[in-house]
Amino acid sequence: MQETFWQKRLRDVAAVLVVGIFMFPLFWWALTSFKPTSAIFDKDGIVWFNFKPTLVNYQVTMLGKSRAELAIESGNTFGVGGASSYDSRQTIIDSLIVAVGATALTVLLAVLASYALSRMRFYGRQAYLNWILSQRFMPPIAIIVPVVFMFHYMSLLDTRLGLIIVDTLINLPIAVLLMKSFYDDVPVDVDEAAMIDGASRLQIFWRVVLPMVKGGVAATAVLCFIFSWTEFLLSLFLTNSIRTLPVKITTFVTSTGSEWGFIAALGTTAVIPSFIFILLVQKQLVRGLTLGSLKE
Amino acid sequence: MASVTINSVRKSYGGFEVLHGIDLSIANGEFVVLLGPSGCGKSTLLRMIAGLEPITSGQISIGNVVVNELHPKDRNIAMVFQNYALYAHLSVFDNMAFSMQLKKVPKEEIRRKVEWAASILNLTPYLDRQPRQLSGGQRQRVAMGRAIVRDPSVFLFDEPLSNLDAKLRVQMRTEIKELHHKLSTTTVYVTHDQIEAMTMADTIVVLRDGHIEQIGKPLDIYDRPANLFVAEFIGSPSMNFLSGEVAAEAGRLVVRANGVSLPLPPGANVTAGQVVKYGIRPEHLRPDTGGAGIPAKVSVVEPTGPEIHIYADIGGQEICAITQDRLELAPDDAISLVPALDRIRLFDPTTGKVINGPNEAPPRTLMRA
Missing domain, CATH: 3.40.50.300 (P-loop containing nucleotide triphosphate hydrolases)
Incomplete structure (x- = not known):
């Protein structure tokens, strides 16, 4: 069907509108992070661009300056409150370690487990798959109490390793099921061709099948990373001194008021690592890698 | 190798x-x-x-x-x-x-x-x-x-x-x-x-x-x-099969299929009263306007270019004949079809096996080392 001029325009407008709706909160958040407190809390109206941009929020959260220091520097003591620590540098490092560690561990286990589930026929395979799926039904809160006890006895409370393990635990079922569906897309004939060509099972996996599901590995990794990066509940219960980003941000809501400027600055910063990570793997994310080995 | x-x-x-x-x-x-x-x-x-x-x-x-x-x-x-x-x-x-x-x-x-x-x-x-x-x-x-x-x-x-x-x-x-x-x-x-x-x-x-x-x-x-x-699976259009019974007619054996007489190859290994499937490939049925063959009524004519496929009715049974002659035929035309006698295959309808004529080598069914 030939699209008319107006149909095309309408579609473009709709696309821009949808992107706009989804991007606006991010934009507003980033904008807020450059606003002075007075612009954030203007009682007379919404402040769009008529404010004097400031890096104060970033100086506090990313450079570790205390607000007292800043107040003395600028000579403006408006809004100097509580003595909480707003320095979030360690938080970002901890979050990165946990997210990268959990993603790496999940992907490593998932690519191996799901290959076996996709290719090997063994007794109870379907039951096993259903059991994996059932793990996704379980809300994380249901396991918090036992996990806290177990981690206590294993001295994993308040450790990065502990968070890595628990994030892997939560991510693994979906990662395995996802990877299995990618393996299932690669015809078994490819394995058999490689087998006839003289490859061992491990060589088939490593040299033939795994490279053909690169896109799937990337997609799985992105999902795991985003989950770990944004995971709140388990981190809250399992850590004290180590604070991942979502937990840290909640501490900015204090009894003396919410530090919206700092929240916005840290929130904006928090987008960057995920963004970089997705940029790195986005080429792999593009589907169609398995095309070419198959009939079409 | x-x-x-x-x-x-x-x-x-x-x-x-x-x-x-x-x-x-x-x-x-x-x-x-x-x-x-x-x-x-x-x-x-x-x-x-x-x-x-x-x-x-x-x-x-x-x-x-x-x-x-x-x-x-x-x-x-x-x-x-x-x-x-x-x-x-x-x-x-x-x-x-x-x-x-x-x-x-x-x-x-x-x-x-x-x-x-x-x-x-x-x-x-x-x-x-x-x-x-x-x-x-x-x-x-x-x-x-x-x-x-x-x-x-x-x-x-x-x-x-x-x-x-x-x-x-x-x-x-x-x-x-x-x-x-x-x-x-x-x-x-x-x-x-x-x-x-x-x-x-x-x-x-x-x-x-x-x-x-x-x-x-x-x-x-x-x-x-x-x-x-095998006869049906190989060949396109596939071989025609007409069900009938061997009968003696004017001193020789024929196959009677719904009142139509089908000629048998000389020396066919059959006896009167035997029920058979009469197999003939479409290209071995020659349309004859002179009326010397099996009478048939044309139902569909399909020119393919090099040849013409004629679907016709013989005593209520559908058959196909192929000819390279440029015949002018229309549905419901009466034609007569002449089978190439040495190409006729007779099958036992219960076992499906071919009933060989005497002057033919038995088909190879197994090849052993």
Whole structure:
């Protein structure tokens, strides 16, 4: 069907509108992070661009300056409150370690487990798959109490390793099921061709099948990373001194008021690592890698 | 190169038997086509030769070695799959080089062999491409290249052309035949397409429901089908079958089919009262306007170009005749059809087996080593 001029325009407008709706909160958040407190809390109206941009929020959260220091520097003591620590540098490092560690561990286990589930026929395979799926039904809160006890006895409370393990635990079922569906897309004939060509099972996996599901590995990794990066509940219960980003941000809501400027600055910063990570793997994310080995 | 011997091979999945004792002997350098409808067990048999399916009972030998327990890679076979099964992430060169790289063949030799294969298959300009940048026919040639660089003793093809369009299929058919002519490697080729089987095979093995129905040269099978199934399966449009009963008429035997008399070949091995299926191929029915043959009424006329297909009614039974004469026919026209007497096949309707005439060699049903 030939699209008319107006149909095309309408579609473009709709696309821009949808992107706009989804991007606006991010934009507003980033904008807020450059606003002075007075612009954030203007009682007379919404402040769009008529404010004097400031890096104060970033100086506090990313450079570790205390607000007292800043107040003395600028000579403006408006809004100097509580003595909480707003320095979030360690938080970002901890979050990165946990997210990268959990993603790496999940992907490593998932690519191996799901290959076996996709290719090997063994007794109870379907039951096993259903059991994996059932793990996704379980809300994380249901396991918090036992996990806290177990981690206590294993001295994993308040450790990065502990968070890595628990994030892997939560991510693994979906990662395995996802990877299995990618393996299932690669015809078994490819394995058999490689087998006839003289490859061992491990060589088939490593040299033939795994490279053909690169896109799937990337997609799985992105999902795991985003989950770990944004995971709140388990981190809250399992850590004290180590604070991942979502937990840290909640501490900015204090009894003396919410530090919206700092929240916005840290929130904006928090987008960057995920963004970089997705940029790195986005080429792999593009589907169609398995095309070419198959009939079409 | 090697011969392949299959001895009383059976295959069951659980309690369900899909191959019921296959005996087949394939000579060194022979091009054998396993032909049959889907589900007849032809692919299973091929995969058992390849070592991709375990053998339930019986024995398969390649050369003089029993391969039942050998790993596929140790059988010195090469296989081309229906969906090509190329390594999508590797270049055409690496696809073909893969088996040799695993064996740690020196780089020089790999290059030499891949280039040799590429030149045979007209793939030289594409060696650096990825499979997804190739057309269907080129991909299929890469799959063949991957097979020939290994210099196998047996080639196995599993419906390699069924994903190609009709024109390409004809072209690849010729290419595979040429390749076989050049390399003279023993080849087992699975297809459900009788034209492929007829055009390519030295020997056709017709399979149905896990049994061998007939083994023979393409034209032997076409001219002398051993039973109703083979007669019907091979040939397009397929052979006409008219049900009738042998009767004496004016001092000689004929087949009476719904009141119409069908002439029998001289010396047919039948007796009066015997119920038979009267088989005749469409091209062996000659339309005669003089009225000297079997009376028929035209129902549909289909000109195909080189010939005309005439569908007609003989005593309530539908038949097809093919002629190259430019006849002016319309539905409901009365014509008469003259069968070529020496081409008539009579079948026993209960067993489906052919009832041979005396002056004809019995069809080859089994070929033993």
